[in-house]
Amino acid sequence: MNKKPTKVFVWPFYTRLIHWLIVLSFVLSFVLSFYEHLLNLHVAFGIVFGLMLLYRIVWGFVGPDYAIFSTFKLSFSALVFYFQEKIQNRYRDIPAGHNPASSWYTIIVLGLGSVIAFSGLLLYGVQEANGYLGFLNHLYYNHADGLTFVHTYVSYILVGWSVVHISGVLVEHFYHKTDMLWTMITGYKIAIGENTTPGKKRGLITWSFLLLSVFVFFVSTDGRNNPFVANRFGTINIKKESPIYYEECGACHKAYPAFMLPSSSWERIRSGLDNHFGDKISPDHNDTDHRITTDEQTVIFKYLTQNSAEHSTREISVKVMKSLDGARGRKSITKIKIWKDIHKDIAPYIYKSDQIKDRSNCFACHKHFEYGVLEDVDIQVPTNLTWTKKKKKTKNTNKSSKI
Numbered sequence: 001m002n003k004k005p006t007k008v009f010v011w012p013f014y015t016r017l018i019h020w021l022i023v024l025s026f027v028l029s030f031v032l033s034f035y036e037h038l039l040n041l042h043v044a045f046g047i048v049f050g051l052m053l054l055y056r057i058v059w060g061f062v063g064p065d066y067a068i069f070s071t072f073k074l075s076f077s078a079l080v081f082y083f084q085e086k087i088q089n090r091y092r093d094i095p096a097g098h099n100p101a102s103s104w105y106t107i108i109v110l111g112l113g114s115v116i117a118f119s120g121l122l123l124y125g126v127q128e129a130n131g132y133l134g135f136l137n138h139l140y141y142n143h144a145d146g147l148t149f150v151h152t153y154v155s156y157i158l159v160g161w162s163v164v165h166i167s168g169v170l171v172e173h174f175y176h177k178t179d180m181l182w183t184m185i186t187g188y189k190i191a192i193g194e195n196t197t198p199g200k201k202r203g204l205i206t207w208s209f210l211l212l213s214v215f216v217f218f219v220s221t222d223g224r225n226n227p228f229v230a231n232r233f234g235t236i237n238i239k240k241e242s243p244i245y246y247e248e249c250g251a252c253h254k255a256y257p258a259f260m261l262p263s264s265s266w267e268r269i270r271s272g273l274d275n276h277f278g279d280k281i282s283p284d285h286n287d288t289d290h291r292i293t294t295d296e297q298t299v300i301f302k303y304l305t306q307n308s309a310e311h312s313t314r315e316i317s318v319k320v321m322k323s324l325d326g327a328r329g330r331k332s333i334t335k336i337k338i339w340k341d342i343h344k345d346i347a348p349y350i351y352k353s354d355q356i357k358d359r360s361n362c363f364a365c366h367k368h369f370e371y372g373v374l375e376d377v378d379i380q381v382p383t384n385l386t387w388t389k390k391k392k393k394t395k396n397t398n399k400s401s402k403i
């Protein structure tokens with residue numbers, strides 16, 4: 001072994017490629033997580049991240065010399081010694097492979113990353129009811145919040161942990177002058193040790209993982225009908241399920257899917273039909289904006305209460321029920337706390353545009369909502385909004401004061 005520090009080939013192409021793919025897939029997935037409607041891409045990069053981590057773990061057993069776990073230095077005293085030497089000796093000689101700090105660093109990244117990737121995969125099934133794990137929604141929908149917490153905060157921890165890593169590299173490069181910044185690009189390190197040899201078999205393993213990642217990536221970003229991403233709930237056909245509800249309640253606005261409100265809300269809406277958001281709906285009155293007979297009302301509200309939020313494990317239904325916390329349902333979903341929380345970033349004037357008209361017009365921003373679809377990829381606030389001044393509504397106020 002060389003006793004003097006020279007340029008040693010430490011990280012072969014595959015190791016560097018995997019390193020950067022882990023970085024890239026994590027960063028992209030993290031950034032995309034802030035864009036609800038890009039969930040599919042977030043998931044796709046998340047899966048690539050998970051696969052790359054898995055590959056790195058396999059690499060830790062079958063990879064070339066410096067990458068394998070058995071060369072990691074994990075004793076606590078070695079770690080303390082490493083930092084002591086780092087502080088005392090600015091121009092110390094460094095070993096070619098992992099030092100105690102980077103050994104621990106890698107193990108922790110693999111641990112945190114696995115938690116993130118696995119909890120994300122579970123969430124996709126448990127909360128969103130999407131993909132092959134969609135069946136988990138029915139069983140564990142109540143645990144979605146806990147999983148979200150783990151998934152989110154462990155991701156933030158990994159971001160913080162990466163900052164530690166980058167700082168360490170910068171200190172090595174600029175303070176200790178070990179040229180560390182280029183190591184993961186060129187593969188060479190000024191250190192003490194032998195050049196590494198990657199070997200052909202390892203290339204085969206690498207390419208298999210890469211091909212699998214590319215395949216899974218494209219499949220996850222593909223349309224909603226493929227089983228990797230398909231929603232377990234599919235679409236509902238209100239027109240077929242309850243023609244009367246579809247016809248009568250769909251006269252002024254599109255019929256809202258029943259799972260959006262709890263049965264207590266539907267009951268309140270029924271008993272308040274006399275003044276339904278300013279309109280009068282009644283069975284036999286001449287002076288009515290829309291007539292719905294008592295029998296029809298019974299059929300309609302039976303359908304609505306039987307399919308209400310408490311009977312569904314959809315993400316929004318579970319959230320609505322949690323948000324009510326045992327209280328009686330509101331007449332309108334836009335009055336429910338969770339709805340307000342979700343939409344808090346949308347400025348009120350947006351809803352007043354000609355294209356949207358009212359915040360209750362979910363259909364304007366949620367494509368296919370009339371089919372019960374509320375997927376993140378379908379969220380699209382219309383662009384090029386316009387506002388024409390409307391004349392004051394006089395119709396309803398006049399009517400209610402009529403004797």
Ligand code: HEC
Pocket residue numbers: 248249250251252253256269276277278279280281289290292300331332333334335358359360361
């Ligand atoms: C005469 C017209 C008319 C008819 C018929 C009608 N609605 Fe409405 N409904 C309205 C108006 C107006 C609003 C207020 C929101 C808006 O402007 O879209 C509203 C809002 C609602 C909302 C609240 C949406 C939200 O913000 O969560 C629900 C739920 C609702 N209607 C259910 C029903 C049901 C159930 C029926 C059938 C029994 C029905 N509507 C029939 C006019 C009507």
Ligand code: HEC
Pocket residue numbers: 036260315316333334342343345346350351356358359360361362363364365366374375376379381
């Ligand atoms: C002006 C457009 C607009 C209208 C109208 C609107 N939404 Fe939304 N909605 C959004 C946007 C944008 C988001 C994403 C918010 C975010 O994540 O920051 C969203 C998010 C949601 C989500 C969460 C989706 C998820 O999976 O995380 C639900 C559920 C939802 N809306 C339901 C409704 C319902 C029900 C109505 C009608 C009562 C409605 N929205 C009306 C724009 C709108």
